[in-house]
Amino acid sequence: MVYTRSLTRKIKNLCLLILMFIFAGCASIDVPNVNEEGFNLEEDEQRILNRSKEAVELLEINGHLYENQELEAYLNSVLQKLIPENVLGHDHLDFHIEVIEDPYLNAFTLHDGHIYIHTGMLALIENESQLAIILAHEMTHVINRHVLKSFRSLKNKTTFFTATLGAFGPFATLGAISSITGYSRALETEADEQGFEVLLNAGYDVYEAPKVFDRMKDFSKDEEIKVPFFFSTHPQLVGRVENLNRLIKENDGRIKPSFESRDARFEALMRPVYLDGMRLWLKNGIFKSSEKYIDSYIERFNDDPNGYYLKGELFRQRQDGPKKKKIRDKTPDYPKAIAAYNKALERDNNFAQSYRGMGRVYQLQDMKEKARQAYKKYLELNPRAADRGYIEKYINSK
Secondary structure (H helix, E strand, C coil): CCCCHHHHHHHHHHHHHHHHHHCCCCCCCCCCCCCCCCCCCCHHHHHHHHHHHHHHHHHHHHCCECCCHHHHHHHHHHHHHHCCHHHCCCCCCCCEEEEECCCCCCEEECCCCEEEEEHHHHCCCCCHHHHHHHHHHHHHHHHCCHHHHHHHHCCCHHHHHHHHHHHHHHHHHHHHHHCCCCCCHHHHHHHHHHHHHHHHHCCCCHHHHHHHHHHHHHHHHHCCCCCCHHHCCCCCHHHHHHHHHHHHHHCHHHCCCCCCCCCHHHHHHHHHHHHHHHHHHHHCCCHHHHHHHHHHHHHHCCCCHHHHHHHHHHHHHHHHCCCCCCCCCCCCHHHHHHHHHHHHHHHCCCCHHHHHHHHHHHHHCCCHHHHHHHHHHHHHHCCCCCCHHHHHHHHCCC
């Protein structure tokens, strides 16, 4: 993401206000959940809610939200299946999901119920049950007032804020202040267990729940990430998988999924998200995981040229990356890229981007005539291409 200085300053100031005005003195962390008898909004909690509203406004204006109204409506329809009836009457809660265009595995919830999930996270999810466990977990943090409990228990809030801002940047800090950093292992386990119960009661296939965390674990290992951002202070992924498997075993007799987790609507809505997520991974040099998920996409949607095109882009960008030594001939990935682009064209001979990819590969190998022919075909199929000027300059060069 690109942050303006003005935006960064606003977010830093927002975070400092939270620290300065909310957390003075000591207060009890033994407070009832939102849906329990005796619940009342605390003074410091109201301040958190006010700052959450400001955070929503900042994210709306500058948060690089992923614009897909049909997807957003679907995600919110899944969330509505999970919200307990005794929570819906609270005026201060506004459960709503939006998607942030970002390659990393992240999700966070503001204290008023706004849930944000990254495209990188969505790209890992295979079905609605896997989506539901993420949403149920985040929703539980709000219902059980984990933000309030966590910040009241922090011993050195200024040190926490400074370290978090330096490590993760402004948007991650918003997420951390709201729901990510600072949760104890006990609160995370509580969110897992109650989220699992919500999933079970809603009729989802809870056997799917551990699979999404297994995928995150593999992603972290492949990309040499110690822990994905979403789990910066969550229990280790292996532990979370074990915990969910334990809950499945303990509740085996109650597990009766009432509907299919992967239906035609899910597949149709998620296909562009998968593609956009994988494009962002490639753009950020996340190649090992990209190859796995591109292959998985091709297996599921074999008639779609986009999958093979992205496979070609993987080979091209992996060879042509900024940290790679560019060798114009005898490059092992370039022939693989051409083969993948051709497979895309077998599915759609008018798939313009494949011709552009071929042109780039040939250009990098100094195969000028082949590059020109590929680029000409690209411009013929895509006359309004944003890079038309650059392409024409190359075609007309000596």
